[in-house]
Amino acid sequence: MIPRGLLYTEWKKNQWLFLLSGILLIAANPFMVYNNYSTYQGCLNNQVLQDCEFTLSYTNGSLLSFSWVVSVVIAVCLMGLERTKGTMDALLSMPYSRGQIFQTKFWLGAAVIVVSQAIGYGAASLLISLLKPSHTYDFDHFSIGMIVISFMAYALLMAAGALTGHIFAQLLTAFTVTVLPFLLIGLPAANLEVVFHLSVGEAFSYFEGYIRTQLFLFLTPIGYVFNNWIRERYFILFISAMMGFIFYLIGYVSFLKHPNERNGRFFLWRKLDRPVQILVIAISVLGFGVISYSITLSMFGYIAGVIIGAVIGFLITYFTIYRKTKHM
Structure with a gap:
């Protein structure tokens, strides 16, 4: 259970961060709909242009694809910044358990990310019903997907922050996790080819086929930074949701069990x-x-x-x- 006093303390301490992040996430999706509508109106007012059509396409992504950046900023401020400034020590000295502190931080930030984007999704849906574009492509899939992916990015950064002692370590650890599967598979394969002139694909045909599939890409967090996931089936989002839950558990256990005395070290x-x-x-x-x-x-x-x-x-x-x- 999250104590009300601790929740209030965290909210007041990061009030402007939460408010600005929430406003940005709420406005992003409706703004895209309105911006496309304004472009369509400009086309109608220009008599030289022909074949004006009001459509909304999320298939190739948009600026909304970078909503996860807000998640990174929130996680860095809640964990890495406090580690670097040393204010985490004061928080841990308060009459709350480590578990309560992490749960409060994590779910307060997660609520800002998820609820804000959900409100923006609803507002964009209302605009679409009012403005009535002739075609809308992948709106629901993209909007819901960005909520899931933003949560995954947030959970990853919070887990990295729970493992490390300052901002740089948090960011570097999180980035390494996003690309680690490629490094662990790609680099050894390349060195085998150089040293033994052995193509991994020729030796392990099943392995080569697995690497070439999009599924391998979506088993790594960095795969969701690009927009290929939008053109995939909906079940792909269950993979990112599961990774987000795993990162949450890692962060919770790390914050609960690891010492804070190594504050300032790369790993606690x-x-x-x-x-x-x-x-x-x-x-x-x-x-x-x-x-x-x-x-x-x-x-x-x-x-x-x-x-x-x-x-x-x-x-x-x-x-x-x-x-x-x-x-x-």
């Missing part, structure tokens, strides 16, 4: 430092090896790239994971 949980460092170095080695080979087309260049990648990976992890960031 010390046991993550070494495995992540090894993973980053491995990705850096594989990535620089392939890049160097593509430039030099020689094994000497590949080996040089591997060495450079190892050094760069070590330096990156040393100055991010093992160096504490001071409070703002």
